[in-house]
Amino acid sequence: MNLEELFNQNKEESISGRYLTLDNIEPLLNKLNTDNQVSVIGKSVLGAPIYSYQIGTGSTRVYLWSQMHGNESTTTKALFDFINVLNNGSEFAQKMLSTFTFYSIPILNPDGAKLYTRENANKVDLNRDSQNLTQPESNVLREVFETFKPDFCFNLHDQRTIFGAGETGKPATVSFLAPSYNEEREVNENRLTAINLIAGINDELQKYIPGQIGRFDDSFNINCIGDTFQFLGAPTILFEAGHYAGDYNREITRKFIFFSLITAFKLISENDLVDNRINDYLNISQNKVVFYDFMYKNIKINYDGIEIITNFVAQYKEELIENKIHFNAYIVEAGELENYFGHYEYDAKGAIYSDEYDNFPKLNQKADFYLNKNIKFVNGLIKS
Numbered sequence: 001m002n003l004e005e006l007f008n009q010n011k012e013e014s015i016s017g018r019y020l021t022l023d024n025i026e027p028l029l030n031k032l033n034t035d036n037q038v039s040v041i042g043k044s045v046l047g048a049p050i051y052s053y054q055i056g057t058g059s060t061r062v063y064l065w066s067q068m069h070g071n072e073s074t075t076t077k078a079l080f081d082f083i084n085v086l087n088n089g090s091e092f093a094q095k096m097l098s099t100f101t102f103y104s105i106p107i108l109n110p111d112g113a114k115l116y117t118r119e120n121a122n123k124v125d126l127n128r129d130s131q132n133l134t135q136p137e138s139n140v141l142r143e144v145f146e147t148f149k150p151d152f153c154f155n156l157h158d159q160r161t162i163f164g165a166g167e168t169g170k171p172a173t174v175s176f177l178a179p180s181y182n183e184e185r186e187v188n189e190n191r192l193t194a195i196n197l198i199a200g201i202n203d204e205l206q207k208y209i210p211g212q213i214g215r216f217d218d219s220f221n222i223n224c225i226g227d228t229f230q231f232l233g234a235p236t237i238l239f240e241a242g243h244y245a246g247d248y249n250r251e252i253t254r255k256f257i258f259f260s261l262i263t264a265f266k267l268i269s270e271n272d273l274v275d276n277r278i279n280d281y282l283n284i285s286q287n288k289v290v291f292y293d294f295m296y297k298n299i300k301i302n303y304d305g306i307e308i309i310t311n312f313v314a315q316y317k318e319e320l321i322e323n324k325i326h327f328n329a330y331i332v333e334a335g336e337l338e339n340y341f342g343h344y345e346y347d348a349k350g351a352i353y354s355d356e357y358d359n360f361p362k363l364n365q366k367a368d369f370y371l372n373k374n375i376k377f378v379n380g381l382i383k384s
Helices: 003-010 022-032 074-086 091-099 110-115 136-148 189-205 225-231 251-269 278-282
Strands: 038-043 049-055 060-065 100-105 152-158 163-165 174-177 213-215 236-241 287-289 291-303 306-321 324-335 341-347 369-371 375-378
Touching (some): 003 074, 022 038, 022 049, 022 074, 022 110, 038 136, 049 136, 060 136, 074 091, 074 100, 074 152, 074 236, 074 251, 091 100, 091 251, 100 136, 152 225, 152 251, 163 213, 174 189, 189 213, 189 236, 189 251, 189 278, 225 236, 236 251
Parallel strands (some): 060 100, 060 152, 174 213, 291 341
Antiparallel strands (some): 038 049, 163 287, 174 236, 291 306, 306 324
16 A cells, blocks of 8 residues: 555645644535534533544444644644545545444544644643543543443644654654553553554554654553543554654644554554564654754853853744744753754854844743844744
8 A cells, every 4th residue: 555645645635734723624524524424522611513523334443533632733634634535435445434433523622723722711631631521522522432432542642843752863753652551551451452553553654754753651640531541441542743854834744644544444454463562662762852943053152251152942832823823933941952952953163142132042032143143043044
């Protein structure tokens, strides 16, 4: 199977970028709703509809949800790309539909999606509400779990650009986790199924982005939905869509999430999961916070009348302005910064730093500055 070709043929071109709301997906759901596959299964805090999409007649039941955190939209895009495959009439699609019943919630947190926030409208992180179930969105997710009774759960998220695949200097473009089901982080049959599936997905992704797959921390937290569903007996996999070089709109990462979904269901449908791949799973590099968006090295600054050579870093803040996401770079740290990397790195080779303020890279200041008075940086990048 040519995954690149499959993606290009089925990519949902009507959605792109980072800001994805109900306004973007409702037309898609209306188009897909040819035989009552779409339902409104609840309402958000602010009364927005929470939609589900169900397709397939197979005995293996798969539950997928995206945008539990409203500002994490990459997996939503990939989910619609995958849904297009299920509807394309191909032999592969027919096999998927006869093997599986897919139940998806494309945007669990529509209020957070609209506001472009991690939390819901009550400022609650839904991924810490799986036990108390204080929020309407949390209750919708749990009620579906109890009625649908999934054989597999796919918990779809984005992660920040700060994560690398270990300390290799490569970004964690896609990361996975088979969540723990107890404090001891033991491996039972359900968790082992998730582990084996992740190992199989990793084998495929390494062909395209070698060394850029991460393994998320598996500390147990029963308040997290993945840990809860694993505890309740459903093999659960956390997907984290991360950074690929230059891909701040996550259109390339979107493709690799799509590859991951196709690979996962192909492996399950062909019963091609090796019995015990714990070691392969543990050999996936653990996610580590080792990246900044910008790193500037060997900068000369005047510090209390003394010239010193130092480094500093900047990070994008994703700011919603007039329904558009703006990536605005702010200085966040200065110093040696050993064992850290920048997605964009610039070696100043001793050039003198200056700016419109105090000629010192202050924290939380916009990354607008000069080097040697003649090289201008605006929003983190050299202005040509």
